[in-house]
Amino acid sequence: MDDPLELVVAEVATVSPSLVRVELTGPDIARYTPLGLSDEAAVLHLPLPDGEPDPSGRWYTIRDVVEGPAGRLAVELVTHDGGVGASWARRARPGDRVVVSTRRGWFRRPADATWQILLGDVAALPAISRIVAETPAGMRTAAVVEVPDPADARELPGADTTWVHRPDQASGSGLPELARDLLADLPDGRGYVYVAGEAAATRAVRRMLRHELGLPPSAYGVIGYWRIDAERWNRRYEQSVDTYQRIWAAAESSGRDDEEVLDIYEARLAEAGLL
Ligand SMILES: Cc1cc2nc3c(=O)[nH]c(=O)nc-3n(C[C@H](O)[C@H](O)[C@H](O)COP(=O)(O)OP(=O)(O)OC[C@H]3O[C@@H](n4cnc5c(N)ncnc54)[C@H](O)[C@@H]3O)c2cc1C
Structure with missing residues (x-):
C-alpha cells in the first residue's frame, strides 16, 4: 500500500x-x-x-x-x-x-502512436474522459462508451465518440460485440487500444486483441474494472483461491510475459466456469 x-x-x-x-x-x-x-x-x-x-x-x-x-x-x-x-x-x-x-495506472500508449481506440462502460468514462483530455493534438481518437442512460453522454473534445445505451449494466455487458465491430478494420500505422469495464467482458476483448487480431501487448491495455454479481463470483473463487494463486505464481516464475501468464490463468478460470 x-x-x-x-x-x-x-x-x-x-x-x-x-x-x-x-x-x-x-x-x-x-x-x-x-x-x-x-x-x-x-x-x-x-x-x-x-x-x-x-x-x-x-x-x-x-x-x-x-x-x-x-x-x-x-x-x-x-x-x-x-x-x-x-x-x-x-x-x-x-x-x-x-x-x-x-x-x-495502466494506460501506456506508444510514443509513436498516431491513433487510439478507447472502449469502455460507464465506470470507465472518467478514465476515457481524462485520456481524451490529455491526448496530444493530431492523434486520431475513436471512443465507444456504453452508458445506462443516454444523458450520461458528454462532450469528449477531439474524439469521434459513439454512445451505446444499455440501461441495465448489471445484467450483461455488450463490450465484446462492440469490440468486434470497432476492431474489424483497424487504422493503418501504429496505434493503441484501451479497454476498461466489466471483467468478463474485458477478458473476452483481450483474447480477441491477442489471439484473433494478433496484436502485440504494447498495442493494447485491457483492465477489468468490476464484475457482474461479484459476491457470487468471489464466493466461488475463494473456494479454490490457493490453487488459482499457485497457478499464477508458477506461470509468473517461469519467465513468461504478463500476457502469457494471463492466458494460463484465464484458461484455469474458464475450466472452473469463472471467466
Ligand atoms: C483501475 C480501476 C478504476 C476504476 N475507476 C472507476 C471510476 O472512476 N468510477 C467508478 O464508478 N468505478 C470505477 N471502477 C470500478 C469500481 O471499482 C467498481 O465498480 C467497484 O465494484 C465499485 O464498488 P461498489 O462498492 O460500488 O460495488 P461492489 O461492492 O464492489 O459490488 C456490489 C455489486 O454491485 C455490482 N457493481 C459493481 N460495480 C458496478 C458497476 N459499475 N455497474 C453495475 N454494477 C456494478 C457488482 O457486480 C456487485 O454485485 C474502477 C475499477 C478499477 C479496477
Whole structure:
C-alpha cells in the first residue's frame, strides 16, 4: 500500500444520471504526486454508514487534479444498485472523510502512436474522459462508451465518440460485440487500444486483441474494472483461491510475459466456469 492520504470531501455534484463527482482536499494533498498516467486510479476507503472507512477499499480513477490554493483530487463514482462505493456516492456530503491508498495506472500508449481506440462502460468514462483530455493534438481518437442512460453522454473534445445505451449494466455487458465491430478494420500505422469495464467482458476483448487480431501487448491495455454479481463470483473463487494463486505464481516464475501468464490463468478460470 502507498503512504495513505487522509482527505476530506470538499464538493459533491451530480454529473449525469449515473455519475456523481466528488472533489477531495485536505493538508495531505501536499503529499500527492501524480503518476503521469492518464488512467491513474486509486483505492479509496470510503465511509461506511457508521462513518468508519471501508477497510477493503474500491478502485476509482483520478478524473482530474483541480489546481487551486489547496488543490483537489476529483473522482466520479457510478451510482449503480448496491455496493459500498455506489451507496456512499448517493449520500456523499462535504466533510466526509476518505482515505486514498494504493495508486496505479495502466494506460501506456506508444510514443509513436498516431491513433487510439478507447472502449469502455460507464465506470470507465472518467478514465476515457481524462485520456481524451490529455491526448496530444493530431492523434486520431475513436471512443465507444456504453452508458445506462443516454444523458450520461458528454462532450469528449477531439474524439469521434459513439454512445451505446444499455440501461441495465448489471445484467450483461455488450463490450465484446462492440469490440468486434470497432476492431474489424483497424487504422493503418501504429496505434493503441484501451479497454476498461466489466471483467468478463474485458477478458473476452483481450483474447480477441491477442489471439484473433494478433496484436502485440504494447498495442493494447485491457483492465477489468468490476464484475457482474461479484459476491457470487468471489464466493466461488475463494473456494479454490490457493490453487488459482499457485497457478499464477508458477506461470509468473517461469519467465513468461504478463500476457502469457494471463492466458494460463484465464484458461484455469474458464475450466472452473469463472471467466
Ligand atoms: C483501475 C480501476 C478504476 C476504476 N475507476 C472507476 C471510476 O472512476 N468510477 C467508478 O464508478 N468505478 C470505477 N471502477 C470500478 C469500481 O471499482 C467498481 O465498480 C467497484 O465494484 C465499485 O464498488 P461498489 O462498492 O460500488 O460495488 P461492489 O461492492 O464492489 O459490488 C456490489 C455489486 O454491485 C455490482 N457493481 C459493481 N460495480 C458496478 C458497476 N459499475 N455497474 C453495475 N454494477 C456494478 C457488482 O457486480 C456487485 O454485485 C474502477 C475499477 C478499477 C479496477
